[in-house]
Amino acid sequence: MKKCYNTTMKEKHDKQHLVQALLEWYDANARILPWRSEPTPYRVWVSEIMLQQTRVEAVKPYFERFVNALPDVHALANADDDELHKLWEGLGYYNRVKNMKKCAQYCVKHYAGSLPNSYELLKQLPGIGDYTAGAIASIAFHLPYPAVDGNVLRVFSRLLVSEDDILKERTKKKFQNIIKEYIPIERCDAFTQALMEIGALICVPNAMPRCNICPLAEDCIGYQSHQAQRLPIKEKKKARRIEKKTILVVVHQKEVLLQQRAEDGLLAGLYEFITLDGEREEEEVMAFLGHERIHKIIKLRSAKHIFSHVEWHMQGYLLEVKEKLDGLWCTQQALEQQYAIPTAFKAYKDALYTWWRTQE
Missing domain, CATH: 3.90.79.10 (Nucleoside Triphosphate Pyrophosphohydrolase)
Known part of the structure; x- marks a missing residue:
């Protein structure tokens, strides 16, 4: 049975004000990352696949080495498997890079060696799901689609005091629809990266979000009602x-x-x-x-x-x-x-x- 919490202090926020505060913070605090300096569709794609279940600092040297050796979709599609695995060695989850090669080969065959500039078409590619498609679409192609990963789910669970289990697929779908309402058309690329950034640096996991320095504290229902620390809701996984x-x-x-x-x-x-x-x-x-x-x-x-x-x-x-x-x-x-x-x-x-x- 779910507990009831008092949310009377603040039950809604001004979306426009929240977005403005988020973007101003991002403009002043965004980390310098190699894939941000030249956000081509290929580079955004490679970085997002590498960043899945891997820390940013660990990814940096791998990203540089990978794009230097395989600078575009054609090079990746034609890469020798042993070379590909060696470039990926240490990152783990090797199915990621195997699917990348399949995806590159598909793009060579069907899109002349480019990633399609359509969210729906991106989702149809091997190894690309809703999150990666949203990241490429918004960051590289400036299209108004959300990229909802664990960081973003945590941020919005606290912003809205959501009782939904973020490990469930239906919760992700729900938040994709909610976040679409916040995306500023003129800066959808920055908005996507700002949400990722604030989840990585400020609205961190576990029970210690850095609410005292968060630019969204004024608009965060979780913070205003003293509930941020207990969120998000995550059911325990089965034992391995x-x-x-x-x-x-x-x-x-x-x-x-x-x-x-x-x-x-x-x-x-x-x-x-x-x-x-x-x-x-x-x-x-x-x-x-x-x-x-x-x-x-x-x-x-x-x-x-x-x-x-x-x-x-x-x-x-x-x-x-x-x-x-x-x-x-x-x-x-x-x-x-x-x-x-x-x-x-x-x-x-x-x-x-x-x-x-x-x-x-």
Whole structure:
């Protein structure tokens, strides 16, 4: 049963005043970001896909490297998969970049290598949903469409004291319609970015929004009625499934053995160290490779990696073998320049580099 809260202090606000206050704040406080300096449709698209579930500061160097290597839709459409994965290495959620390549190929085939300047057509492209379509349409094409992500949902939940669960799709649809009423036609690009910015810098998650310095405080019903800190409403997610893995970093002299994951499923098509299901003891690992082939075995530290719906609990071993086994062996240079290793294996990649340094 929902609680009732007193909202009599302020039950509505002046939309025009709120928009003006937001844009004035943005003009004075907007961060300098590489994709803002030249907001072409391609650059806006790349940045928005990268920024999904990734911090702005982490994205900056990736964005620069990506657009330098693949400066337009044609280049992305023709990119080699290994090159593409290497450019994306460390950002995670690799399906994002795989869908980007599919989208680029579609645009080459149907739109002469450009992104269409239509919100509805953008939504039909692979990997582009309501939010990304809204961001490209408003920022790059100056069309009056909202881009509603978690930041924007949080801001408007507090502005309007919404009791709707922001994790539900119907809530997003509801706010898309509401926010359309606020968009200033002459500055829809700035409005979209200003909402993103205030959600990232001022109207922050958890229970500590910076209401004392927020330019929208006067128009925020949540702040005026002392409810901002309890919002937005988010139902708890289901517990992630836990999977145990054993990671084998198999080395011979200055090369390491890799394997490529299947072309479907989690981390599809990426490279990894030998990965076994379950928690394997040292004796099981040696038997798996063959006792007679192993010169040395070192137990590595445990590690954990969280995906959207599953959590890997890993233990690892570094095994120095007497001679090369069948498979893909690569040098340190090849690992750095060619083969993308997912962030899930970072602890074991670090252990490998430490091993290599001891061999110098």
